[in-house]
Amino acid sequence: MHRNWTFTDLDAKIAAEFGDFLPATLFDSHAHLYRVRDMPEPVGALQSEGPANVTPRIWRSRLGRQLGPERLAGALFMPFPVPGADPALLNRRLLEDLDREPGSRGAVIITPNCRREDVEALLAHPQVIGFKPYHCFAPGSDTSQASLREFVPELAWELAHERGLVIVLHIVRHAAWADPDNQRTLLDWCERFPGARVQMAHAARGFHAPNTVRHVRLLASLENVWFDTSGICEAPALVAILRECGHRRLLWGSDFPVSEIRGRCVTVGDGFVWLDGDSVKWDELPALGQPTLVGLESMRALREACETVGLSRAQLRYVFAGNARRLFGL
Protein backbone atom coordinates (compact mmCIF):
# COMPACT_ATOMS: atom_id res chain seq x y z
CA MET A 1 0.00 0.00 0.00
CA HIS A 2 1.69 3.18 -1.19
CA ARG A 3 -1.21 5.55 -1.16
CA ASN A 4 -1.30 9.19 -0.17
CA TRP A 5 -3.28 10.18 2.94
CA THR A 6 -2.68 6.83 4.65
CA PHE A 7 -0.72 6.25 7.87
CA THR A 8 1.13 2.96 8.00
CA ASP A 9 3.06 1.15 10.74
CA LEU A 10 6.25 2.43 9.12
CA ASP A 11 4.97 6.01 9.28
CA ALA A 12 4.14 5.55 12.97
CA LYS A 13 7.62 4.18 13.62
CA ILE A 14 9.32 7.12 11.89
CA ALA A 15 6.98 9.63 13.58
CA ALA A 16 7.98 8.20 16.97
CA GLU A 17 11.62 9.15 16.24
CA PHE A 18 10.69 12.83 16.55
CA GLY A 19 9.29 12.59 20.07
CA ASP A 20 12.47 13.84 21.75
CA PHE A 21 13.24 16.42 19.06
CA LEU A 22 9.97 18.33 18.72
CA PRO A 23 9.13 21.18 21.11
CA ALA A 24 5.80 21.03 22.97
CA THR A 25 4.24 23.72 20.77
CA LEU A 26 4.30 23.91 16.98
CA PHE A 27 2.90 26.71 14.82
CA ASP A 28 2.66 25.65 11.19
CA SER A 29 3.72 28.56 8.97
CA HIS A 30 2.58 27.06 5.66
CA ALA A 31 -0.59 24.94 5.30
CA HIS A 32 -3.30 24.77 2.64
CA LEU A 33 -7.08 24.30 2.86
CA TYR A 34 -9.57 23.60 0.08
CA ARG A 35 -12.84 22.03 -0.98
CA VAL A 36 -12.45 19.59 -3.88
CA ARG A 37 -15.70 20.92 -5.39
CA ASP A 38 -14.11 24.39 -5.72
CA MET A 39 -11.35 23.03 -7.98
CA PRO A 40 -11.59 22.69 -11.76
CA GLU A 41 -11.77 19.11 -13.11
CA PRO A 42 -9.82 16.93 -13.34
CA VAL A 43 -8.27 17.20 -9.88
CA GLY A 44 -4.86 15.69 -9.09
CA ALA A 45 -4.22 12.41 -7.24
CA LEU A 46 -3.68 14.16 -3.90
CA GLN A 47 -7.12 15.78 -4.10
CA SER A 48 -8.98 12.79 -5.49
CA GLU A 49 -7.57 10.37 -2.89
CA GLY A 50 -8.14 12.62 0.14
CA PRO A 51 -11.07 14.20 1.99
CA ALA A 52 -13.52 16.29 -0.04
CA ASN A 53 -13.34 19.12 2.48
CA VAL A 54 -9.83 19.86 3.67
CA THR A 55 -10.51 22.05 6.72
CA PRO A 56 -8.49 23.05 9.81
CA ARG A 57 -10.04 20.04 11.56
CA ILE A 58 -8.57 17.72 8.90
CA TRP A 59 -5.23 19.56 9.14
CA ARG A 60 -5.14 18.92 12.87
CA SER A 61 -6.14 15.25 12.68
CA ARG A 62 -3.89 14.26 9.77
CA LEU A 63 -0.82 16.26 10.71
CA GLY A 64 -1.48 15.26 14.30
CA ARG A 65 -0.86 11.63 13.36
CA GLN A 66 2.65 12.60 12.25
CA LEU A 67 3.56 15.11 14.97
CA GLY A 68 1.08 14.74 17.83
CA PRO A 69 -2.22 16.68 17.78
CA GLU A 70 -1.55 18.23 21.20
CA ARG A 71 1.49 20.05 19.80
CA LEU A 72 -0.37 21.82 16.96
CA ALA A 73 -1.20 25.34 18.19
CA GLY A 74 -2.33 26.79 14.87
CA ALA A 75 -1.27 27.54 11.34
CA LEU A 76 -0.89 30.13 8.66
CA PHE A 77 -3.53 28.76 6.32
CA MET A 78 -3.80 29.62 2.66
CA PRO A 79 -5.94 28.34 -0.19
CA PHE A 80 -4.55 25.69 -2.55
CA PRO A 81 -3.97 27.70 -5.73
CA VAL A 82 -4.58 25.75 -8.93
CA PRO A 83 -4.87 26.98 -12.52
CA GLY A 84 -8.43 27.80 -13.49
CA ALA A 85 -9.75 28.11 -9.93
CA ASP A 86 -11.66 31.23 -8.90
CA PRO A 87 -9.43 33.14 -6.44
CA ALA A 88 -12.39 35.03 -4.95
CA LEU A 89 -14.15 31.77 -4.10
CA LEU A 90 -10.98 30.25 -2.61
CA ASN A 91 -10.43 33.34 -0.47
CA ARG A 92 -14.05 33.32 0.75
CA ARG A 93 -13.67 29.71 1.88
CA LEU A 94 -10.44 30.54 3.69
CA LEU A 95 -12.16 33.31 5.67
CA GLU A 96 -14.97 30.90 6.65
CA ASP A 97 -12.38 28.45 7.93
CA LEU A 98 -10.50 31.16 9.86
CA ASP A 99 -13.74 32.16 11.63
CA ARG A 100 -13.77 28.72 13.24
CA GLU A 101 -10.05 28.70 14.05
CA PRO A 102 -9.21 31.79 16.15
CA GLY A 103 -5.68 30.62 17.00
CA SER A 104 -4.69 30.55 13.33
CA ARG A 105 -3.99 33.15 10.66
CA GLY A 106 -4.54 33.34 6.91
CA ALA A 107 -2.84 34.54 3.72
CA VAL A 108 -5.21 35.36 0.86
CA ILE A 109 -4.56 34.80 -2.82
CA ILE A 110 -3.68 37.99 -4.69
CA THR A 111 -3.52 38.04 -8.49
CA PRO A 112 -2.33 40.48 -11.17
CA ASN A 113 -5.88 41.55 -12.01
CA CYS A 114 -7.40 41.87 -8.56
CA ARG A 115 -8.97 45.17 -7.50
CA ARG A 116 -7.67 47.18 -4.55
CA GLU A 117 -11.13 47.48 -2.93
CA ASP A 118 -11.65 43.71 -3.06
CA VAL A 119 -8.25 43.08 -1.48
CA GLU A 120 -8.88 45.68 1.22
CA ALA A 121 -12.18 44.00 2.04
CA LEU A 122 -10.34 40.70 2.65
CA LEU A 123 -7.80 42.47 4.85
CA ALA A 124 -10.63 43.65 7.09
CA HIS A 125 -10.73 40.12 8.50
CA PRO A 126 -8.65 40.32 11.70
CA GLN A 127 -6.89 36.98 11.08
CA VAL A 128 -5.72 37.80 7.55
CA ILE A 129 -2.07 38.80 7.87
CA GLY A 130 -0.80 38.58 4.31
CA PHE A 131 -0.87 37.49 0.73
CA LYS A 132 -0.25 34.34 -1.26
CA PRO A 133 0.56 35.27 -4.86
CA TYR A 134 1.06 32.26 -7.10
CA HIS A 135 2.56 31.76 -10.53
CA CYS A 136 -0.48 29.91 -11.91
CA PHE A 137 -2.31 33.25 -12.00
CA ALA A 138 0.34 34.82 -14.27
CA PRO A 139 -0.60 35.33 -17.93
CA GLY A 140 0.49 32.70 -20.47
CA SER A 141 0.27 28.92 -20.52
CA ASP A 142 3.64 27.85 -19.04
CA THR A 143 3.79 29.87 -15.84
CA SER A 144 6.54 27.71 -14.32
CA GLN A 145 9.04 30.17 -15.85
CA ALA A 146 7.13 33.30 -14.89
CA SER A 147 8.96 36.35 -13.63
CA LEU A 148 7.96 37.63 -10.19
CA ARG A 149 6.63 40.78 -11.87
CA GLU A 150 4.14 38.65 -13.81
CA PHE A 151 2.39 37.22 -10.75
CA VAL A 152 3.10 39.44 -7.75
CA PRO A 153 1.15 42.67 -8.26
CA GLU A 154 2.72 45.87 -7.00
CA LEU A 155 -0.48 46.34 -5.01
CA ALA A 156 0.62 43.46 -2.78
CA TRP A 157 3.88 45.26 -2.00
CA GLU A 158 2.18 48.61 -1.41
CA LEU A 159 -0.34 47.16 1.03
CA ALA A 160 2.22 44.92 2.72
CA HIS A 161 4.56 47.90 3.16
CA GLU A 162 1.82 50.14 4.56
CA ARG A 163 0.42 47.56 6.95
CA GLY A 164 3.37 45.30 7.80
CA LEU A 165 1.80 42.31 6.03
CA VAL A 166 3.50 39.10 4.96
CA ILE A 167 3.92 38.03 1.32
CA VAL A 168 4.29 34.24 1.12
CA LEU A 169 6.42 33.94 -1.97
CA HIS A 170 6.79 30.72 -3.95
CA ILE A 171 9.31 31.77 -6.57
CA VAL A 172 9.54 29.83 -9.84
CA ARG A 173 11.74 29.71 -12.97
CA HIS A 174 14.18 26.91 -13.53
CA ALA A 175 16.93 28.26 -11.26
CA ALA A 176 14.60 29.62 -8.52
CA TRP A 177 16.76 31.76 -6.17
CA ALA A 178 19.80 31.29 -8.41
CA ASP A 179 17.92 33.12 -11.19
CA PRO A 180 19.29 36.66 -11.74
CA ASP A 181 15.87 38.06 -12.67
CA ASN A 182 14.32 36.70 -9.47
CA GLN A 183 17.21 38.10 -7.43
CA ARG A 184 17.09 41.57 -9.01
CA THR A 185 13.33 41.84 -8.74
CA LEU A 186 13.08 40.72 -5.13
CA LEU A 187 16.02 42.79 -3.89
CA ASP A 188 14.59 45.84 -5.64
CA TRP A 189 11.15 45.36 -4.08
CA CYS A 190 12.54 44.71 -0.61
CA GLU A 191 14.43 47.98 -0.84
CA ARG A 192 11.45 49.96 -2.13
CA PHE A 193 8.97 48.42 0.32
CA PRO A 194 10.91 47.82 3.55
CA GLY A 195 7.71 47.58 5.60
CA ALA A 196 6.65 44.45 3.70
CA ARG A 197 7.66 41.10 5.18
CA VAL A 198 8.58 38.29 2.82
CA GLN A 199 8.29 34.61 3.63
CA MET A 200 10.31 32.69 1.06
CA ALA A 201 8.31 29.47 0.77
CA HIS A 202 10.04 26.10 0.51
CA ALA A 203 13.46 27.46 1.60
CA ALA A 204 13.37 29.97 -1.30
CA ARG A 205 11.98 27.11 -3.40
CA GLY A 206 15.15 25.19 -2.74
CA PHE A 207 13.86 21.85 -4.03
CA HIS A 208 17.08 21.86 -6.04
CA ALA A 209 19.21 22.51 -2.97
CA PRO A 210 22.23 24.20 -4.64
CA ASN A 211 20.02 27.06 -5.88
CA THR A 212 19.44 28.12 -2.29
CA VAL A 213 22.77 26.98 -0.85
CA ARG A 214 24.85 29.06 -3.25
CA HIS A 215 22.78 32.24 -3.23
CA VAL A 216 20.95 32.58 0.09
CA ARG A 217 23.71 34.90 1.33
CA LEU A 218 22.20 37.63 -0.87
CA LEU A 219 19.26 37.72 1.56
CA ALA A 220 21.27 37.59 4.78
CA SER A 221 21.28 41.36 5.36
CA LEU A 222 17.56 41.82 4.60
CA GLU A 223 15.85 41.81 7.98
CA ASN A 224 12.37 41.63 6.41
CA VAL A 225 12.92 38.27 4.68
CA TRP A 226 12.09 34.94 6.33
CA PHE A 227 12.11 31.35 5.00
CA ASP A 228 9.77 28.43 5.56
CA THR A 229 10.80 24.78 5.52
CA SER A 230 7.63 23.46 3.86
CA GLY A 231 8.02 20.50 1.53
CA ILE A 232 11.84 20.49 1.72
CA CYS A 233 13.05 16.91 2.19
CA GLU A 234 16.82 17.52 2.15
CA ALA A 235 18.92 19.30 4.77
CA PRO A 236 21.43 21.41 2.75
CA ALA A 237 19.17 24.38 1.88
CA LEU A 238 17.97 24.54 5.50
CA VAL A 239 21.54 24.37 6.81
CA ALA A 240 22.54 27.23 4.49
CA ILE A 241 19.64 29.41 5.71
CA LEU A 242 20.47 28.73 9.35
CA ARG A 243 24.16 29.48 8.80
CA GLU A 244 23.72 32.61 6.68
CA CYS A 245 20.56 34.13 8.14
CA GLY A 246 20.29 32.61 11.62
CA HIS A 247 17.62 30.67 13.50
CA ARG A 248 15.31 33.70 13.94
CA ARG A 249 14.41 33.71 10.24
CA LEU A 250 13.53 30.06 9.61
CA LEU A 251 9.92 28.92 10.12
CA TRP A 252 8.75 25.34 10.24
CA GLY A 253 5.90 24.72 7.78
CA SER A 254 4.22 21.44 6.89
CA ASP A 255 2.92 22.34 3.41
CA PHE A 256 -0.13 20.29 4.44
CA PRO A 257 -1.65 18.48 2.55
CA VAL A 258 1.54 18.00 0.53
CA SER A 259 2.74 16.46 3.83
CA GLU A 260 0.24 13.63 3.10
CA ILE A 261 1.96 12.64 -0.16
CA ARG A 262 3.79 9.34 0.06
CA GLY A 263 7.26 10.01 -1.33
CA ARG A 264 9.76 12.84 -1.20
CA CYS A 265 11.30 15.60 -3.29
CA VAL A 266 14.95 15.20 -4.26
CA THR A 267 17.65 17.21 -5.98
CA VAL A 268 18.46 15.54 -9.31
CA GLY A 269 20.99 16.82 -11.86
CA ASP A 270 20.24 20.48 -12.44
CA GLY A 271 16.70 20.29 -11.05
CA PHE A 272 14.52 18.22 -8.78
CA VAL A 273 11.99 15.39 -8.90
CA TRP A 274 8.99 14.57 -6.76
CA LEU A 275 9.15 10.84 -6.10
CA ASP A 276 5.50 9.96 -5.61
CA GLY A 277 2.83 7.61 -6.86
CA ASP A 278 2.74 9.38 -10.24
CA SER A 279 6.47 9.17 -10.94
CA VAL A 280 7.52 5.94 -9.19
CA LYS A 281 6.02 2.46 -9.44
CA TRP A 282 6.87 1.56 -5.84
CA ASP A 283 5.42 -1.95 -6.20
CA GLU A 284 7.78 -2.80 -9.05
CA LEU A 285 10.96 -1.65 -7.34
CA PRO A 286 13.22 -4.16 -5.61
CA ALA A 287 11.94 -4.07 -2.03
CA LEU A 288 14.86 -2.39 -0.28
CA GLY A 289 12.50 -0.23 1.70
CA GLN A 290 9.13 1.46 1.71
CA PRO A 291 8.32 5.13 1.16
CA THR A 292 6.96 7.30 3.94
CA LEU A 293 5.08 10.63 3.94
CA VAL A 294 6.52 13.96 2.81
CA GLY A 295 5.70 15.48 6.21
CA LEU A 296 7.96 12.93 7.89
CA GLU A 297 10.68 13.16 5.26
CA SER A 298 10.79 16.94 5.63
CA MET A 299 10.87 16.68 9.42
CA ARG A 300 13.89 14.39 9.11
CA ALA A 301 15.61 16.97 6.89
CA LEU A 302 14.83 19.78 9.33
CA ARG A 303 16.10 17.74 12.25
CA GLU A 304 19.32 16.97 10.39
CA ALA A 305 19.78 20.67 9.58
CA CYS A 306 19.15 21.79 13.17
CA GLU A 307 21.55 19.17 14.52
CA THR A 308 24.18 20.03 11.90
CA VAL A 309 24.31 23.67 13.00
CA GLY A 310 23.87 22.70 16.66
CA LEU A 311 20.68 24.60 17.52
CA SER A 312 19.84 24.64 21.23
CA ARG A 313 16.39 23.65 22.55
CA ALA A 314 15.57 27.35 22.98
CA GLN A 315 16.60 28.10 19.39
CA LEU A 316 14.47 25.19 18.16
CA ARG A 317 11.44 26.73 19.83
CA TYR A 318 11.88 29.82 17.66
CA VAL A 319 11.97 27.72 14.47
CA PHE A 320 8.86 25.77 15.44
CA ALA A 321 6.70 28.57 16.87
CA GLY A 322 8.43 31.71 18.15
CA ASN A 323 9.44 33.12 14.77
CA ALA A 324 5.95 32.54 13.37
CA ARG A 325 4.37 34.25 16.39
CA ARG A 326 6.51 37.32 15.83
CA LEU A 327 6.09 37.41 12.04
CA PHE A 328 2.32 36.84 12.10
CA GLY A 329 1.72 39.12 15.08
CA LEU A 330 0.27 36.47 17.40
Ligand SMILES: [Zn+2]
Ligand atom coordinates in the same frame (compact mmCIF):
# COMPACT_ATOMS: atom_id res chain seq x y z
ZN1 LIG B 1 2.40 25.20 -0.27
